[in-house]
Amino acid sequence: MKTQVAIIGAGPSGLLLGQLLHKQGISNIILERKSSGYVLGRIRAGVLEHTTVQGLEKAGAAERMHREGLVHEGVELVFDREKYRVDFTEAVGKSVVVYGQTEVTRDLMDARAATGGLTVYEAEDVALHGIDTDAPYVTYAKDGQTHRIDCDFIAGCDGFHGVSRQSIPADVLKTYERVYPFGWLGLLSDTPPVSHELIYVKHPDGFALCSQRSETRSRYYLQVPLTDKVEDWPDERFWAELKNRLYPEAAGRLVTGPSLEKSIAPLRSFVSEPMRYHKLFLAGDAAHIVPPTGAKGLNLAAGDVQCLADALADYYHNRSTAGIDGYSARCLKRVWAAERFSWYMTKLLHTFPDSDDFEQKMQEAEFNQLVLTENGAKTLAENYVGLPY
Template sequence: MRHQVCIIGGGPSGLLLSLLLRRAGVDAVLLERRSRDYVLARIRAGVLEQGLCDLLREAGVGTRLDAEGFVHGGTVIAAHGQTVPIGLRTLTGKTVTIYGQTEVTRDLYGELDRIGAPVIHEAEDVTIHDADRGAPFVTFTQNGTSHRVDCDYIAGCDGFHGVSRRTIPAAVRRDYEHVYPFGWLGILSETRPLHHELVYAGHERGFALCSMRNAHLSRHYLQVPLADRPGDWSDEAFWDELRRRLPPDLAETLETGPSIEKSIAPLRSFISEPMRWGRLFLAGDAAHIVPPTGAKGLNLAASDVFYLSRALIARYAGDESLLETYSATALARVWKASRFSWSMTRMLHSFPDEGDFLRRMQGAEMAHLAGSPAAQTALAENYVGLPW
């Protein structure tokens, strides 16, 4: 088969890129290793920057987002005896929207189905060939049958463990990584959200986050050791520990109930350079991972898609300049957003091996944030998303 662009990876970034290209008349095919049911069963966060919301509307999938998403004009940072409301709308004129990543994926699938865009599921043994030459192609197997896609360009949206980044030779690629000595234990429960805004709490026992999916569905997180497993934590133990880490006035209002999903995710900061090798372009988790503190993962993938979709559309209109600068442009924003996620993680998590000095510095950071409108504005500008 022959297509102008072959997209590898059927998560939100690959689906959104496919839809944006198709709407602009660029012929794209998408390959996904898993089934659609598997992709839609993934539970992921959903704090969407205004830029991502605008991009989804541009792609024609903003109807349900606008009807069901929770628009947030602020967030709350609580640690070291300080509770600091961050007025996102007041400080920046922008907001974020709570809308689950699964719902974003469902909306994208629905629109791609409607316009008849090709999405090939259960594509196994995907291999990229001749990406550094003028005629790249991708091979894969499906139900035991071999297939080949000839194309002009390849977009690697297949995540941290995908084939795309590993295709770039080690001599060309440079990876930067920091693995944190803890993970996040998250539960989903049919309970009322703790607060009308997200609450980020730092405590000497560890970090906690109280979020929501809707008015009757909450998502809460605790910092836990990497050796822990979800089964080590009963619902009662989770709720008791969450109360300990919250400010007392908020802990008193916490509504608890049975968990309907429970999982632990490790935390890492990871960036791979460059994000282009010949006719192969990386986007999203294939090129970078951020800790979830600050909610930048999905949003960074969206900014990559924004840059890459514009570059490919311009290429087929006769202008290759945006393709030439894609990697540098995307990485400039990646590093800035990664810095923010790293700094939020350092400010609010417990690092027992680093001793009392770090705890005192974290306290000083919170005191500065509480007393400085400029510091609150800087945090708000990063939280709502830096300009694309």
């Protein structure tokens, strides 16, 4: 087989890139090592930035999101029982949309199916070849046979553990990492949200987040030690601890119910540079990981692939290499801004096991910057709704 762009990974970033390239008349094939059902079964984030919404619109996959997504014009921060609302529309004139990543993936799958684009699921032993030559190609195994895809470029959208980043020589890559000493225990339930907007809670016993997927489905998180296991947290214990960390009014509104899914996710900041190596481009989790505190993971990936789609369109339509040559630097500027924001939100709202009195006072001072200064709230709003890609 031959195509112009081989895309590794059929998560939302790979599928979005495939749709954007299709809209530009650029042929592409997507390879995914898991089944489509497995991809859809992954529970992930649900806050879409302004630019991510625009990307889904350009891809022709935004109709259901506009119909069912929840527009949020602010968030509520609770710092040791003191409440403060950041109004996005007042501060920066923009908003975000709460719409689950699973639904984004489903919509992109449907859009791709409607165009007849080829996605190969359960592709085993994917390997990248000749990425530093003018004739790159990808091999994979399927149904006991080895297949080859010749292409002009390869887009690595296959996540942190994927083959794409690992295909770049070790002496070329430079990585940066920060691992946090706690995780997030998440619970999904078919219960009405405790609030129509997200609530971020800083509590002496640990961080909590009240989020949602729809008007009838909620997603809640608790900061827990890395040594904890899901089995340590039956539903009754989770709900009791969430009520403990919420302020009384919100705790009184909380509707509990059986969990649909529970999992513990570690928190990490990670960046790999560069994001381009000859004919290979990295996008999304293949190049960077952010703590979920700033709601940036999916949005960063969407920014990467929109940037890459623009660059490839410029190359194929105008024979210009300016976009692909500048891809890594352009993306990394936004990536590091998002890393800083996610690190800031994590430091502001979590209880660190080794923090001393001075560091706790610094957390209080940071929160007061939001409450007492117009620029503090505006800066948070600007970053939360999303910087231009």
